[in-house]
Structure formats: C-alpha cells, structure tokens
Amino acid sequence: xxxxxxxxxxxxxxxxxxxxxxxxxxxxxxxxxxxxxxxxxxxxxxxxxxxxxxxxxxxxxxxxxxxxxxxxxxxxxxxxxxxxxxxxxxxxxxxxxxxxxxxxxxxxxxxxxxxxxxxxxxxxxxxxxxxx
Numbered sequence: 001x002x003x004x005x006x007x008x009x010x011x012x013x014x015x016x017x018x019x020x021x022x023x024x025x026x027x028x029x030x031x032x033x034x035x036x037x038x039x040x041x042x043x044x045x046x047x048x049x050x051x052x053x054x055x056x057x058x059x060x061x062x063x064x065x066x067x068x069x070x071x072x073x074x075x076x077x078x079x080x081x082x083x084x085x086x087x088x089x090x091x092x093x094x095x096x097x098x099x100x101x102x103x104x105x106x107x108x109x110x111x112x113x114x115x116x117x118x119x120x121x122x123x124x125x126x127x128x129x130x131x132x
Contacts, residue, residue, distance in 0.1 A: 001131070002083075003051065006044035010037040027120040033097055043094065047083075054079040 014037040016023045024031050058075040061068050086094055087103075108115065109125045 003044050003048045006040055006047070010040035010044065013037040013040065027123070028118055029120075030097075030101075035095060035098060039095070050082055051079065054082075 013023070013035075017037070023029075024034075054075040057078075061075065062072070087099060090096070105121060105124055108117075108121050109128070112121060112125065
C-alpha cells in the first residue's frame, strides 16, 4: 500500500508541476528543499524491491520447508523491521529532511484536538482516514 501511495504521490507531483500549481505554498513546505517526482519514483522502486525480495524469500521458505526450519513469518518480520528502521534512522539516506517533516506533521495530526490545524495537517489526516 505504501508503494502504491508513493507512486500516486509522484504522479500527483508531476501533474502539479506540469500545470504550475504552487503546491509548496498550499502545503506550507520549505521552498528551499524540493523533491522531484523522479526521486519519489526511485524511492518507491527501492521499497518495492525490498518487498519483492522478502516475498520471494517467504515463498522459498514455504516451498522448501523440509530443508529450512526457520519461523514461518521471518521475512514478514524482517520487512516490517526494515521499514521501521528506514523511517526512523538518523542518517542522511532516504531523504532525512522529508522524513523529519512527515513525522512532525503526523505528531501534529495526533495532537490536533489540542493544537493548531493547518491545511497540510487536515489534508494528510483526510488521506489517512480515507485509506480504510
């Protein structure tokens, strides 16, 4: 689901730039830090590669269960661990500044009944609640 969302965000970013919509002002982003749609596509493809490697490992373990004796959900746990580590690692890989800003916005969303709500908080909260 995350990879599909990233592909759709990159496509949306490409459309917004094509029609010259000032999304940086609308979503109150840093004007000096710009992420292009190609960078988001690249990130989505890297995450898709990790997902596919874990999926193929899971299939390999389930088909060759008479040779291997690891727990059944080892690759699912590895995938979740990799994604959590990628989200919270403090190294300048995978767009650290964007990850910090996303975590900050998510914290503002969780504290929204008690604090100030901007358009970007409302928009992301609406997307998150509509995913169900």
